[in-house]
Amino acid sequence: MSFSVLVCDDSNMARKQVLRSLPEHLSANAQLATNGQEAVELLRSQAFDILFLDLTMPVLDGLGVLQTLKDENITPAIFVISADIQPEMQSKVLELGAKAFLRKPVELEVLNTNLRNHGFL
Amino acid sequence: MSDLNLNEDQQDCLQEIINVAMGQASDQLARYLNTFVYLKVPSIEQVSTISLLNMLNSNENSAAVVSQGFFGYEGIRGEALLMYKPKDSDRLADLLGYEPDELSVEEQIIDLSSILTTTFLNVFAKQIDNQMSYSAPRLLAGSQSAISDHLAQQSFNWDLALKVKITYQVTDYSFNCDMVLFIPESAIINIKTVIDRILEEF
Numbered sequence: 001m002s003f004s005v006l007v008c009d010d011s012n013m014a015r016k017q018v019l020r021s022l023p024e025h026l027s028a029n030a031q032l033a034t035n036g037q038e039a040v041e042l043l044r045s046q047a048f049d050i051l052f053l054d055l056t057m058p059v060l061d062g063l064g065v066l067q068t069l070k071d072e073n074i075t076p077a078i079f080v081i082s083a084d085i086q087p088e089m090q091s092k093v094l095e096l097g098a099k100a101f102l103r104k105p106v107e108l109e110v111l112n113t114n115l116r117n118h119g120f121l
Numbered sequence: 122m123s124d125l126n127l128n129e130d131q132q133d134c135l136q137e138i139i140n141v142a143m144g145q146a147s148d149q150l151a152r153y154l155n156t157f158v159y160l161k162v163p164s165i166e167q168v169s170t171i172s173l174l175n176m177l178n179s180n181e182n183s184a185a186v187v188s189q190g191f192f193g194y195e196g197i198r199g200e201a202l203l204m205y206k207p208k209d210s211d212r213l214a215d216l217l218g219y220e221p222d223e224l225s226v227e228e229q230i231i232d233l234s235s236i237l238t239t240t241f242l243n244v245f246a247k248q249i250d251n252q253m254s255y256s257a258p259r260l261l262a263g264s265q266s267a268i269s270d271h272l273a274q275q276s277f278n279w280d281l282a283l284k285v286k287i288t289y290q291v292t293d294y295s296f297n298c299d300m301v302l303f304i305p306e307s308a309i310i311n312i313k314t315v316i317d318r319i320l321e322e323f
Contacts, residue, residue: 010162011137012130016323056140056160083144088157104141105248 003049003120005030006076008039008065010057014104018052018081021108023121026050036060040068048076050120053098055082055089066096077118081106126167127313134316139163139285142244149240153233159290166284185227186268187234190256190275191242195311197251199304200275201242202268203234206298231258237287241300249315272303281309 005026009015015034019027031048033039037060039051055062062080069075080093083104090101100114115121127135143163151158185205192198224232235258246253261267283302304312 011140012133013137013320013323020323056144056162058162083141084147084160085144086148086151086157088151104137104144 002029004047005050005052006033006039006042006048007031007052008033008036008057008062009052009054009081010035011054014054014081017106018111021106021111023112023115026115026120036062036065036068039065043069043074043076044072050115051076051078053078053080055080055084055093063092063096066093066098070097077120079111079114127316130320131313131316132165134320135312136165138245138248138316139165141248142241143285143287145244146237146241149236150233153236154291156291161290164286166286168282168284185230186261187231187238187258188261188268188271189235189238189258191238191253192255193246193251193253195251195315197246197249197304197308197311199302199308200272201238202299202301202303203238204299204301205230227260231260234258237300249312249319251315275303281306283309 002025005022007015007018007030009018015032019030022030031042033042035057036053039053040060042048043051053062053065060068062082066078066080069078075097078098079100079102080098081102081104082089082093085103093101099118102110102114112121140163144160147158147160187203188200190198190200235255238258239253239255242253242255259271261271281304283304285300285302287298287300
């Protein structure tokens, strides 16, 4: 089964880190966004099954993306991958509808466990 | 000096390593202050030591400076300075809520700075397969000559400094501080080597 994937992070290395941690059926056709605004525009124009989302980003940050998607009822499965690991931030993103919070640098095991838990593996 | 400049990929890699280190340092800060800290993307720039000292000399209003040395493997070492502006160090004192009989504001600023510096550098080191040890943090007199003197006393020459501008916004307060890592040329070359090793994996 194949799923459409969007990876949103302002760091090229962080995007690659996510891509190389994904199984091939998810990474092969993954699309990339370099800030929150780009991600929102892509999400408005096409449906994605999974969004990997950074929080601290220029233009529109991750919280802004979560709020926008919530307001516009756009509902990919969202996995937040962030260096901002404060407990309050983790609960905030979960309240805004993210499936899970993963700390940076993302680990392959953790990522795959989360994907499995939500039926993507 | 051109050997020390970072290309786009190296800069991106360093930025990401610093973001992760910042995130964990801010988490510690939030726990210490029992509050939530809004993070911004930290700006990083390489500055020559001379231009940095000139900047310090021309900027008369740096109030509190806490300095702490760090030592890792592979010649990665340096001196970390946390610099607070007067307005911000006052806010910090408010935020820390000085109580008589407790630690003085100075001691609290030293504690706070050391938490930020060591958490930041521990996480930074871990990501480049290194491990740091530290000297005791010291509060320097705010005057620029005191900072210059302190740097001049170090056992190695500062060729370049890595300046990481950190902005913390705490719920009701906002303060800025600059974390400046003074790193000798040999250590910068080592850091670049490690960054290239990381980049090769991608």
